[in-house]
Amino acid sequence: MVQDRDNSIVAEGLVREFKKGPRAVDGIDLRVDSGEIYGFLGPNGAGKSTTVLMLTTLLPPTAGTARVAGYDVVKEGPKVRKAIGAALQEAALDPLLTGREHLRLQMAMHGIGGEERKRRADELLERVGLTEAADRKVNGYSGGMKRRLDLALALVHRPRILFLDEPTTGLDPQSRAALWEEVGRLARQDGVTVFLTTQYLEEADVLADRVGIIDHGRIVAEGTPEQLKAEIGCSTVEALPATPEELGAVTTVLERFGTRTTGFSPGTVAVQLATSDGNLADIVRALDAEDLRLAHLQIHEPTLDDVFLAKTGRHLEGAGEEEAEVEPEPAPATA
Amino acid sequence: MTVVSSGLAVQVGYLARRSVIRTLRQPAAVFFPLVFPVLLLAVNSGGLKAETNLPGFPTDSFLAFALAVPFIQGGLFATGNAGIDVAKDIQTGFLNRLALTPMRGVALLLGELGGVMGLALIQAIFYLVIGLVFGVRLESGIAGGLVMIALAAVIALGFAAFGAYAALRTGSTEAVNGIFPVFFVFLFISSMNIPRNLMGTDWFRWCATANPVSYLIEGMRSLIITGWDGQALGLAFGIGIGVIVVGFALAAAALPERMART
Numbered sequence: 001m002v003q004d005r006d007n008s009i010v011a012e013g014l015v016r017e018f019k020k021g022p023r024a025v026d027g028i029d030l031r032v033d034s035g036e037i038y039g040f041l042g043p044n045g046a047g048k049s050t051t052v053l054m055l056t057t058l059l060p061p062t063a064g065t066a067r068v069a070g071y072d073v074v075k076e077g078p079k080v081r082k083a084i085g086a087a088l089q090e091a092a093l094d095p096l097l098t099g100r101e102h103l104r105l106q107m108a109m110h111g112i113g114g115e116e117r118k119r120r121a122d123e124l125l126e127r128v129g130l131t132e133a134a135d136r137k138v139n140g141y142s143g144g145m146k147r148r149l150d151l152a153l154a155l156v157h158r159p160r161i162l163f164l165d166e167p168t169t170g171l172d173p174q175s176r177a178a179l180w181e182e183v184g185r186l187a188r189q190d191g192v193t194v195f196l197t198t199q200y201l202e203e204a205d206v207l208a209d210r211v212g213i214i215d216h217g218r219i220v221a222e223g224t225p226e227q228l229k230a231e232i233g234c235s236t237v238e239a240l241p242a243t244p245e246e247l248g249a250v251t252t253v254l255e256r257f258g259t260r261t262t263g264f265s266p267g268t269v270a271v272q273l274a275t276s277d278g279n280l281a282d283i284v285r286a287l288d289a290e291d292l293r294l295a296h297l298q299i300h301e302p303t304l305d306d307v308f309l310a311k312t313g314r315h316l317e318g319a320g321e322e323e324a325e326v327e328p329e330p331a332p333a334t335a
Numbered sequence: 336m337t338v339v340s341s342g343l344a345v346q347v348g349y350l351a352r353r354s355v356i357r358t359l360r361q362p363a364a365v366f367f368p369l370v371f372p373v374l375l376l377a378v379n380s381g382g383l384k385a386e387t388n389l390p391g392f393p394t395d396s397f398l399a400f401a402l403a404v405p406f407i408q409g410g411l412f413a414t415g416n417a418g419i420d421v422a423k424d425i426q427t428g429f430l431n432r433l434a435l436t437p438m439r440g441v442a443l444l445l446g447e448l449g450g451v452m453g454l455a456l457i458q459a460i461f462y463l464v465i466g467l468v469f470g471v472r473l474e475s476g477i478a479g480g481l482v483m484i485a486l487a488a489v490i491a492l493g494f495a496a497f498g499a500y501a502a503l504r505t506g507s508t509e510a511v512n513g514i515f516p517v518f519f520v521f522l523f524i525s526s527m528n529i530p531r532n533l534m535g536t537d538w539f540r541w542c543a544t545a546n547p548v549s550y551l552i553e554g555m556r557s558l559i560i561t562g563w564d565g566q567a568l569g570l571a572f573g574i575g576i577g578v579i580v581v582g583f584a585l586a587a588a589a590l591p592e593r594m595a596r597t
Binding site for chain 1: 349357360424436596597
């Protein structure tokens with residue numbers, strides 16, 4: 001357990017500008033406490049990966065400060081790197097090496113010696129469920145196996161803080177659940193602080209103690225998933241009229257019950273209810289009284305997507321397709 | 336937890352081992368650098384055999400005259416191998432993974448180049464054996480054969496450093512592949528097929544004289560057909576070491592920008 005040490009992440013006014021693009025990160029303030037799982041949620045291009053690169057010392061900030069494990073990311077890069085492990089956005093593996101060879105190489109780079117190297121490799125392979133595949137070349141691994149190896153590689157030197165940049169993107173539900181379980185165990189049992197970026201609402205909701213929602217390089221909301229959803233308050237009702245001609249009339253009826261909001265599907269009308277005690281029956285009766293027929297009607301509880309919608313006017317899904325993330329350019333090393 | 340010194344030697348050793356493993360697990364990366372130069376040697380030895388009738392030609396065996404060329408070609412393949420390996424590490428993010436460890440930048444270069452040198456040694460021994468099997472007699476004897484292998488390693492290391500530099504500057508395997516033919520142009524405008532003093536075309540002789548590759552070939556060739564020629568060997572090793580120094584300095588200068596960390 002490493003709880004007695006400073007395993008926090010603190011950023012103040014963190015900014016990163018690129019030569020040919022807008023500010024990828026635009027004045028981020030955040031604090032992640034020791035042993036906490038912090039979910040950094042946002043669409044593609046929001047600035048999540050750029051933030052991780054700065055916090056892991058791979059990209060100097062343009063402005064602002066950040067301290068990781070109590071060390072300044074600009075002035076004390078080597079100390080920060082010693083305290084952290086990171087699995088960056090792509091599982092950066094050598095397809096021609098085996099899982100075990102990856103682990104031994106990584107440990108040699110960290111200065112972990114002979115017997116300990118072998119023992120730790122076996123331990124990590126077992127922990128991520130790759131013992132049987134340990135001596136197979138990585139080019140034969142599935143996406144989930146690569147991600148698990150990536151996680152094992154980030155853990156070789158027993159880091160106090162772990163950065164995971166979209167660790168489950170592209171994984172099947174089973175692999176995703178297995179990774180969530182392992183990340184949860186690292187935080188709960190080993191006291192590791194986890195900074196996890198994701199574009200999956202469910203991931204942030206299930207895994208994170210606190211969530212920061214980022215859009216266009218700025219944190220637009222922060223809190224526990226429950227706090228954020230409570231801010232939204234009431235449920236949303238979404239209706240699809242039986243014929244498009246009835247859309248206006250259906251809208252008029254629904255607006256009696258709350259405020260119009262953006263629907264999830266084309267051709268629908270959505271309303272955020274004014275009260276928290278669901279009154280679906282009243283809505284159905286009102287529509288029936290106007291002789292309006294619906295093809296589909298649904299009520300949904302507030303989600304983190306509703307929070308994102310409330311803060312940005314867009315749904316999280318698809319928001320990133322509007323703008324691609326500016327590719328970080330390498331910056332000159334400072335030490 | 337036992338933590339021993341993450342010294343440079345350990346880091347270089349592991350990275351060189353990785354480089355060798357990578358190469359050996361790609362049969363094409365071993366096969367073509369071995370076979371292609373030998374095929375070219377066979378074709379040239381048959382087609383240009385009549386050159387030995389020219390007055391002043393230094394030997395009556397064109398195979399012996401041309402045997403130096405595969406050693407240089409093998410070195411050129413090292414350029415591609417080293418460059419592509421480094422570029423792939425950049426493209427896949429593997430370099431970022433290494434950057435997050437206490438690995439020293441110079442260890443990455445030495446490790447990659449160490450692996451390339453391993454392949455270069457295998458190549459050199461293979462070419463030498465092929466030459467001996469087909470009747471070439473080394474005027475410098477067994478010791479000369481060992482010096483040939485050492486010179487081949489120096490040449491491969493120098494070219495590989497330039498390959499690594501190209502990869503670090505561009506971060507692209509395509510760009511590294513693009514510069515590979517440029518190095519072959521240097522080979523073809525050298526004294527690979529005819530001694531400089533027998534070249535009849537002035538501009539070609541001038542190019543071959545200005546081309547450092549000519550001196551690498553002539554140094555290697557001197558051990559086969561002349562014996563111990565201090566001047567030829569001095570020039571070959573001098574140029575080879577010079578190429579290493581320049582290539583390594585360029586690569587080392589490009590590394591911090593590519594492996595950015597605070």
